[in-house]
Amino acid sequence: MTDKSAPAALRPSPKSHVMEIAPYVGGGHAVPGVDEVHVLSANENPLGPSPSSIAAYQSLAPQLHRYPDGGADALRNAIANRHGLNPECIVCGNGSDELISLLVQAYAGPDDEVLHSAHGFLMYPLAARAVGARPVSAPEVGLRADVDALLAGVSERTRLLFLANPNNPTGSFLTGIELRRLRDALRPDVLMVIDAAYAEYVSRNDYSSGLELVAERDNVVMTRTFSKIYGLAALRLGWCYAPREVVDALHRVRGPFNVNAAAQAAGIAALDDIAAIEAARTHNDQWRSWLDDELSRLGLTVHPSIANFVLVSFEETPGRDASSAYDFLFQRGVIARRMAAYGLPHALRLSVGTERECRAAVSGLAEFCGGGR
Numbered sequence: 001m002t003d004k005s006a007p008a009a010l011r012p013s014p015k016s017h018v019m020e021i022a023p024y025v026g027g028g029h030a031v032p033g034v035d036e037v038h039v040l041s042a043n044e045n046p047l048g049p050s051p052s053s054i055a056a057y058q059s060l061a062p063q064l065h066r067y068p069d070g071g072a073d074a075l076r077n078a079i080a081n082r083h084g085l086n087p088e089c090i091v092c093g094n095g096s097d098e099l100i101s102l103l104v105q106a107y108a109g110p111d112d113e114v115l116h117s118a119h120g121f122l123m124y125p126l127a128a129r130a131v132g133a134r135p136v137s138a139p140e141v142g143l144r145a146d147v148d149a150l151l152a153g154v155s156e157r158t159r160l161l162f163l164a165n166p167n168n169p170t171g172s173f174l175t176g177i178e179l180r181r182l183r184d185a186l187r188p189d190v191l192m193v194i195d196a197a198y199a200e201y202v203s204r205n206d207y208s209s210g211l212e213l214v215a216e217r218d219n220v221v222m223t224r225t226f227s228k229i230y231g232l233a234a235l236r237l238g239w240c241y242a243p244r245e246v247v248d249a250l251h252r253v254r255g256p257f258n259v260n261a262a263a264q265a266a267g268i269a270a271l272d273d274i275a276a277i278e279a280a281r282t283h284n285d286q287w288r289s290w291l292d293d294e295l296s297r298l299g300l301t302v303h304p305s306i307a308n309f310v311l312v313s314f315e316e317t318p319g320r321d322a323s324s325a326y327d328f329l330f331q332r333g334v335i336a337r338r339m340a341a342y343g344l345p346h347a348l349r350l351s352v353g354t355e356r357e358c359r360a361a362v363s364g365l366a367e368f369c370g371g372g373r
C-alpha cells in the first residue's frame with residue numbers, strides 16, 4: 001500500500017514542467033439518459049470509414065500476433081503514389097498528434113520556445129510543455145493567424161513554429177502566398193510545421209497544403225491525418241512530409257512499431273477509395289454552408305470556415321452565452337465543443353455532421369435563441 005503521508009522528497013515526482021500541463025480534454029461521445037446522441041465535438045467524418053477500410057481492418061484479425069511493419073513501407077508507398085511524393089520523405093505516426101510530439105522532442109528542449117498562433121491547435125503548447133519548452137502565442141487578427149505577428153514572435157530561443165492550416169478551431173486559413181511569405185521571412189534554423197489536417201476538405205484555389213514548400217527548403221514539414229476526411233480517427237494514423245534531415249531525426253525518436261498494423265492496412269485501403277473522399281467533401285460543402293446560413297439567420301455569429309466544422313460566437317450575457325448553449329444542446333443529445341481552453345470562452349465549435357445531426361443542432365439552437373421551430 002502507498003503511504004500517503006510520506007514526505008514529498010521520498011516520493012517520485014514528475015518534472016515540474018510536466019505538472020504545468022493542463023491535460024487535453026477531448027469532445028464527449030455520450031449523454032446520460034439520451035439514446036440518440038449527435039456527436040459534433042471532434043470533427044470526425046460523419047459518413048464513417050470507407051467500406052474498403054473496414055474490410056482491410058477486419059481481414060487483419062488472424063494476423064494480430066504479428067508485429068506491424070515498423071517502416072510502414074506499403075503505406076508510405078501508397079501515400080507517395082497518391083500525392084506524387086518521395087516515400088523516403090514520409091514518416092507515419094500514431095495519429096498526427098504523435099508526429100507533433102516527436103517533432104517537438106527532436107527539435108526543442110528546456111528553455112526553448114515553440115511558437116504558435118493565439119487560437120492554434122492545443123496540441124502545440126501541450127507538446128512543448130511536455131519537453132520543458134515554452135509555448136509562445138502570437139496574436140491573431142480577426143481569429144486568423146497573422147504572418148507579421150508570427151514573425152515578430154520569433155526569438156533567439158524559437159525552435160519550431162506550428163501553424164494549422166486551415167486552423168482548428170477557427171476554420172480560418174493563410175493563403176498559399178501568405179504561407180510562402182512566412183516561410184521566406186522565417187529564420188532558416190526555425191522548423192516551420194504546417195499542420196494540414198483538414199486539407200482534403202478545402203476547395204479554394206488560393207489555398208496550399210504546404211506540400212511544395214517542403215520540397216523547396218530544409219526547414220518546412222507538413223503533417224496530415226487519416227482521422228478527418230478518411231474517417232479513421234479510432235485507428236490513430238497520421239503522416240508527415242519532411243526534408244531528409246528531419247525524417248532522420250524522427251526515425252530516431254519514434255517507437256520502432258509506432259503505427260499499428262490495422263491502421264496501416266485500413267489507411268492503404270482508404271487512399272484508394274476516391275469515391276468516398278469525393279462524397280465526404282460534397283457532403284461537407286453542402287452542410288457546412290447550410291449550417292452557416294441557418295445559424296446566421298438565428299442571429300449567431302458564424303466565423304467563415306473552409307474545414308469540416310464551424311466556430312459560432314454567442315452573446316456574453318449569462319443564460320444566453322456559449323456555456324448555456326452547450327448545456328442546452330447537450331440535454332437534447334447534441335454534443336458541441338466548448339472553446340474556453342482555446343481562449344474562446346464565448347464560442348462553441350460544431351462539426352459538420354450528417355443531415356440529421358446538423359438539423360438537430362440547428363433546431364436545438366433555434367429553441368435556445370428563442371425562435372422556436
Ligand SMILES: *Cc1c(COP(=O)(O)O)cnc(C)c1O
Binds near residue numbers: 096098164224
Ligand atoms: C484533428 C486534428 C489533427 C489530427 O490529429 P490525429 O492525431 O491525426 O488524430 C491534427 N491537427 C489538427 C489541427 C487537428 O484538428
